[in-house]
Amino acid sequence: MPELPDLQAFSHNLTKRLKGKTLKEVIVTVDKKLKASATELNDALAGHELEKVERAGKELRIDFKGGHSLGLHLMLHGNLALYNEGDDKPKFEIITLAFKDGTHLAMTDFQKAATPTLDPEESKVPDALDADASALAARFAKTKTPVKTVLMDQKVLRGHWQRLCR
Incomplete structure (x- = not known):
């Protein structure tokens, strides 16, 4: 992949x-x-x-x-x-x-x-390589979900962080 x-x-x-x-x-x-x-x-x-x-x-x-x-x-x-x-x-x-x-x-x-x-639809979800650090920090502050799970959620970040999360 x-x-x-x-x-x-x-x-x-x-x-x-x-x-x-x-x-x-x-x-x-x-x-x-x-x-x-x-x-x-x-x-x-x-x-x-x-x-x-x-x-x-x-x-x-x-x-x-x-x-x-x-x-x-x-x-x-x-x-x-x-x-x-x-x-x-x-x-x-x-x-x-x-x-x-x-x-x-x-x-x-x-x-x-x-x-x-x-003509694929534009996504409102931020791209993983362009994500705003303060927005991610705010997202992590609101949840007890493990970081890896949040980073791999395509509704939070577009893209795949699997290799970075290992």
Whole structure:
């Protein structure tokens, strides 16, 4: 499972590699977790230029010009693969973004649990890497719950603190 620093690095590197590229099409291989159809994804995203990739909690958000974004939650075993048209495709593709220049970004998961979401909702829960120390201190003062349990509660902090809490 990718941790917050991994996702932060993914967002930085994907923005560097894909910013300014125009999406040709969204290829949906597994629609099990989709809340929007492949047609809706293509109508919203195809033909638009990628602006940036950001991390929001445990999700990557790919923002496109035109106002739409695609959220990618890798869950436990999800991965991302960048490849060029004509290269061997990665195994276990869930969704692939095919850009006009031949670059492809695939989200893969052998368990088929990784989740793509069109225009994911913004969360009001603070991000674990941007949390306000005084707000956390106030939260801890109000509870007898162990610190680790509070830090791992996604209703308190978005993201996963498991490695920091061991």
